[in-house]
Amino acid sequence: MYSVVDEAEITDRRLLRGARTRQIVLRRAVDLASLEGLVGLSFGRLASDTGLSKAGVQTMFKTKEILQVATVDHAREMFIDAVINPIRSTGHGVPRLRAMVDRWIVYAETPLFEGGCFRAANLADYDSRPGPVRDALFRDRDEWLAFIAGEVRHAVVAGEIPDTDPDLTAFVVDAVLCAANTALRAGDPEVTDKIRRFVDATLAG
């Protein structure tokens, strides 16, 4: 009996340690991919950056493509934690859209990822490369656009803004935030002010 319990405990500890190691590797992968793109990710670089063995990292993810998809998913979860979860209690429509842009500016300025917005850094690289990585990137993008469009719809229904096409507005808002991320990284000092003026004009009653 005791021996069985001990084995289960050891397995639990191993799984936990495995999960933690995975988090550490993925966290580094997200930073690298935000800086240099998902294309450049390699088991060797991740191993040397995290102090693990290359064989250990490779065993964890099997193929580069699986690593890339896992990195997209990890970035997506971090983005939701940073930008979406904190505004879930803010009222729908314009208040939530404004709060979302405020959180997004913090996300892009701080920045959560070393190279700034993960989505902006990688979508353009993968638009011409069909496959599971592009699918994961565009799934994340579509979810984000649907979130914005949903809040724009709320704002229209509540009469907070004039009748408009929510999908088109979401497309434009996302486009401006992507461009703002690039401008931020390049050191444009006026970009935060530009985002706020754009939001004021777009969400004016």
Place this chain on the structure above:
Amino acid sequence: MYSVVDEAEITDRRLLRGARTRQIVLRRAVDLASLEGLVGLSFGRLASDTGLSKAGVQTMFKTKEILQVATVDHAREMFIDAVINPIRSTGHGVPRLRAMVDRWIVYAETPLFEGGCFRAANLADYDSRPGPVRDALFRDRDEWLAFIAGEVRHAVVAGEIPDTDPDLTAFVVDAVLCAANTALRAGDPEVTDKIRRFVDATLAG
């Protein structure tokens, strides 16, 4: 005398052939960089794609960085030929902005470069990498934004559109075109329609 003339002729022919070869290499470099990014450009790949020797391509550009900057300049010239030069005779302001967007849609849809908009494909890759390549990319971007802002200013002065901040409008127009390029590459069928509706809303009197 004759011998001098002959030598000059031979030199002329050599220079001409050198210039033509350079154009062929740069044309391929622009396609590759629009597909896979400037970061991935290599002398070896360009040599095998164009049928030249790797040593020949390397002699032409010396370093990878010089090749990358020359590729940005070549893409810039092709963009100006495709989008800007054909609209120089169109009236300033709203007519020229509309003509510009029409030309841009052809440029992105055809596409002029295998991977679509060169600027959109590379700016985000280089925003976190200071150096001459980033400088060339942002110089090109600033020139493009200044062109759009100049025409918006004309439209405001002529009373074609309400008083607005030309730099902000240029920033938003460029952002939407960049995002549209990514959506086009990814096969979004509604994107051309989205651009036209955005332009209609932005340039409404």
